[in-house]
Amino acid sequence: VDGFVGxxxxxxxxxxxxxKRGFEFTLMVxxxxxxxxxxxxxxxxxxxxxxxxxxxxSQRIKKTVQVETTKVLLKEKGVNLTLTVVDTPGFGDAxxxxxxxxxxxxxxxxxxxxxxxxxxxxxxxxxxDSRVHCCLYFVAPGHGLKPLDIxxxxxxHEKVNVIPVVGKADTMTPEECDEFKAQVLTEIRQHKIKIYxxxxxxxxxxxxxxxxxxxxxxxxxxGSNTVLEVDGKKVRGRRYPWGTVDVENLEHCDFVALRKMVxxxxxxxxREVTNNVHYENYRCRKLAGVDS
Ligand code: GDP
Ligand code: MG
Numbered sequence: 001v002d003g004f005v006g007x008x009x010x011x012x013x014x015x016x017x018x019x020k021r022g023f024e025f026t027l028m029v030x031x032x033x034x035x036x037x038x039x040x041x042x043x044x045x046x047x048x049x050x051x052x053x054x055x056x057x058s059q060r061i062k063k064t065v066q067v068e069t070t071k072v073l074l075k076e077k078g079v080n081l082t083l084t085v086v087d088t089p090g091f092g093d094a095x096x097x098x099x100x101x102x103x104x105x106x107x108x109x110x111x112x113x114x115x116x117x118x119x120x121x122x123x124x125x126x127x128x129d130s131r132v133h134c135c136l137y138f139v140a141p142g143h144g145l146k147p148l149d150i151x152x153x154x155x156x157h158e159k160v161n162v163i164p165v166v167g168k169a170d171t172m173t174p175e176e177c178d179e180f181k182a183q184v185l186t187e188i189r190q191h192k193i194k195i196y197x198x199x200x201x202x203x204x205x206x207x208x209x210x211x212x213x214x215x216x217x218x219x220x221x222x223g224s225n226t227v228l229e230v231d232g233k234k235v236r237g238r239r240y241p242w243g244t245v246d247v248e249n250l251e252h253c254d255f256v257a258l259r260k261m262v263x264x265x266x267x268x269x270x271r272e273v274t275n276n277v278h279y280e281n282y283r284c285r286k287l288a289g290v291d292s
Contacts, residue, residue, distance in 0.1 A: 008079040037136075040136075041085055108131075154191060161273055164184060
């Protein structure tokens, strides 16, 4: 089992700043309950963000969408990361899901507003940043996107970096999974949804490594917080009568690709795009007096 998260793998200059001040990252997860959101978060950050003592909001039954945040402080190679996980239990669980994205939009806008107010103050040496830097949108395995998936992404894609993820990918054969991913991408294109576009690295060698990972979008995830022993090796996995899924094996699912891209190689870019594109859009709409 890979024993480190990897967020401290920063370019030199950023690393030096981050060692001094630490940095903040806010990750939102959205999708129907039971798709493995909490499981994925725990595996990504090797922390019991959700545990038996803190089972996470989706364990409690709710009829409306709630937005609940959990903060954890992670430390690695001398860098402090304040990770905020924004969970949205109840999303898509109601009989009538019209407007179920509204509490999520309100939350995102409220964080932009907060930042805007703080930034405008005279004394603004260190503005806390609780803006949502990335939204993992969980799609259920099936035949394609559901109308709610399309509606949600269309309403959110200009406000936040959306990365589509297919949950519980172990319910599909590899062929079905490839077909499903292609279908999801086609529909995303047809509906002109702008998902987060992982930029190539400036480093040609890095890019060569990253491109095949990027080609896996939408990341098909199998989640597990159970450590199993396979051939004398400890792996995070799921055991079935016919075999074992090692979630950290790229032949079994895209978990490692997702974690590498979001936590290691592109965390800083996700923060920059949030600031330079999404927040800037919010600010301009606000200054122009347009109701977002
Ligand atoms: P959430 O409601 O989206 O947060 O889902 P959870 O992470 O709480 O997972 C719901 C249930 O599905 C739990 O029993 C998990 O052990 C299980 N689960 C999580 N990920 C997977 C997966 O990839 N495949 C399968 N088959 N089950 C999963
Ligand atoms: Mg959950």
